[in-house]
Amino acid sequence: MSTMRSLSFDAIIIGGGGAGLRAALELAKSGKKTAVLSKVFPTRSHTVSAQGGITCAIASADPDDDWRWHMYDTVKGGDYIADQDASEYMCSEGPKAVFELEHMGLPFSRFDNGRIYQRPFGGQSKDFGKGGQAARTCAAADRTGHALLHTLYQNNLKNNTTFLNEWYAVDLVKNADGDVVGCIAMDIETGEVVHVKSKATVMATGGAGRIFASTTNALINTGDGIGMALRAGFPMQDMEMWQFHPTGIYGAGTLVTEGCRGEGGYLVNKDGERFMERYAPNAKDLAGRDVVARSMVMEILEGRGCGEKGDHVFLKLDHLGEDVLGKRLPGIVELSKTFAHVDPAKEPIPVVPTCHYMMGGIPTNVHGQAIMQDADGNDQIVGGLFACGEAACVSVHGANRLGGNSLLDLVVFGRAAGMFIEGALNEGIEYLEASESDVQSAMKRITRWNESEDGETVPELKRDLQDIMQTSFGVFREEKNMQEGVKRLEELRERIANAYLPDKSHTFNTARVEALELDNLMEVAEATAIAALERKESRGAHSRYDYPDRDDVNWLKHSLYFPAEKRLGKRDVNFAPKTVDMFEPKVRTY
Amino acid sequence: MSKLQVSLYRYNPETDSAPYMQEFQVDTQGRDLMVLDVLHLAKEQDNGLAFRRSCREGVCGSDGMNMNGKNGLACITPLSEVVKGNKLTLRPLPGLPVIRDLVVDMGLFYQQYERIQPYLQNDEPAPAIERLQSPEERDKLDGLYECILCACCSTACPSFWWNPEKFVGPAGLLQSYRFLADSRDTATRERLTDLEDPFSVFRCRGIMNCVAVCPKGLNPTRAIGKIREMLLADAT
């Protein structure tokens, strides 16, 4: 394969969602030779689906708002395994990043005084939980992600960023020292496979919700960056932590924003009871997402679910009136009519907790540098590899992400990674060139698919994988069931290793892309399963029948999954913010 | 129960000398599926079938296509809305070169979008906080910023079919007006100057196919009318 074409960049950003585009913007402005490599046209990325808003203490709704309160909420929301230095960085830098977005043209909704509109979201408080509900989520109606992604894409156009659109990154290329020096990528339109060399490779590949059968995630959310990093041998952090969003539309899985409850909507069971008053007497429907999702499942399990099968609950919005719905939640009205055949101005929306967000990912520091552990368990920077957005685990979300914090994470850490890489490039980065055999080993996987002659095909294997994850690693987890799941995944890995790609054509071969995605889903699923089985406690989104309590003695830690040995280790949580006192772990109630 | 008759436009440049229509029988089990679900079922029968899709909820704009003669998004179009006589015919968006099957080359469409400088321009130094904008000023952007660049409108527009290199098309013009209407944008004069030739805006004949097909219910024709008004006000 010495005939393979190669491209060279200072930095390559894999993924054209919010995090990737924000990082790219920073680098494009600095004049570095940068490219964004995205498997879809950037505005088709999953950031576009974010609805409710971007949470940030810009002190618009409340002039006295304080980023420290936001930090407190974030750390508490994450059930105390969010890194406090990273949370401090995100919450304090946040306003700058949000104002930048506004200056770039993001069409935020407004208050009468002309400032950015902010709405209440779950888990938000004033005065470190003592001042009642805060309204801290900056919104562009209920299309904030769409507005944000388009604004970032537009500003990348303005700054002449190079785009490799509809290119698919296959695997990372490592040199003899173990540094990441680029990747193998495929131009989907022509099928050409290219060696992309770069001094900095940024994983902004987003989440992997498609490991579950029922998810709010786009069909493209297949954990490509996580898969690549795991195959390259790098550890993953907190992969057991998957957020189930309380309000996915029953049957369809499409998201209904938490902003609905922020604007005054609430959940009811089949008796019409506002049941969250029992589970979270203070915050009620605006408790943390993990708390609300669990409460809903409890209602359903105890026979108070709605519908013929009693397997969902209702989100009631009709009391808000058509004006508020039309002005603040127009997209939700549209989605409800399309996917639930319900007009929320008249009837409640049937909803059910649905897989939504991956809190775990590639462990990084606040500069986006990927981290691994040396033999003594000390953090070590991975040369050349960066991550930001959902693919990264900085970690600001800990065991449960707060609503509106994902968009903030994207822009703050996309920006931070961009700034850091710019500085590093200015100082000069030199890594060993990848050898022919380094490149070949990154080609192994695509070559296997291309040479496959017989076996099971991708759609059935993907269905099995999603079924295993849905059955064994859902909202509530339990040892035996998970052991069974891990065993079934092992068998599935064997089957996928022998699977077959019937269509070997080159031009826009989506079957090949889906085959490559399946490998990544497999990596993510296994990391999730093993981490979930090993973390023997309940914390945030990870909730076990057999270990119902939080165990701060043994598990006030990040989990770290090592792919080579399929082993789960631990990593210390950061409790040392720079400018504020750290928040002590406390019992988490809403 | 009889299966749904699906007729799909097929073309793979590596193996086909010309495009053709292929018939599929898809078992919907009597459910009112979305057209995208039907495509997934067809793809299980023929793995080589190519189409774009991403969010599957009508916000990313990937799966614009021509369904029984009308452009729209496959993921939010239920069969009950388009199927007539148990038959569904799916073709790629008209007017753009086909890469493979239902996948078209969107290059010209994106070029026209880029041409209108789709980003906020403001030559005054930014304040330390956000730029203020009244709710009334912000309301002017409603019906404009929601565009998802699916290309359903532009590829339904005869004026765009005939002059895709010169006529900006409904999608691009809607975005052009989105920035012309933004109280924070200061490049109004430059934007208008770029649009006053006989093609960019004035090739619009008010056919209104764009309005008829927009899956987000937006009205590019109205936006084009507003641009004309601004050009007129600027010139007289």
Added chain:
Amino acid sequence: MVTNITNLGRSGLSDWLLQRVSAVVLALYTLFIVGFLLLSPGLDYAAWSGLFSATWMRIFSLLAFISLAAHAWVGLWTVTTDYLKSTGVRLAVQLIIILAIFVFLVWGITVLWGA
């Protein structure tokens, strides 16, 4: 910006405006002629030529002719740029159109003022 040849005016805006203004003139002229015919049941040559010997009618008619010429040119130019993709053919057709419009216009003027 598209820097194509513009046709009559300096910009798409003036073409667009011209098209609408000329349409209004033509509409008024048509209404007037139709109305005149309807209100003059026993119309003879004397009445008809009397109408056209009035200066205001000649000016009105000339305005209508010029409007017709402009309207036709803008419209046909647009049609040719839509449908004729070969530059040579398009140019030839446009020249024929220009010639025809010119001939009709001059002919119209001689009919009006020549008598």
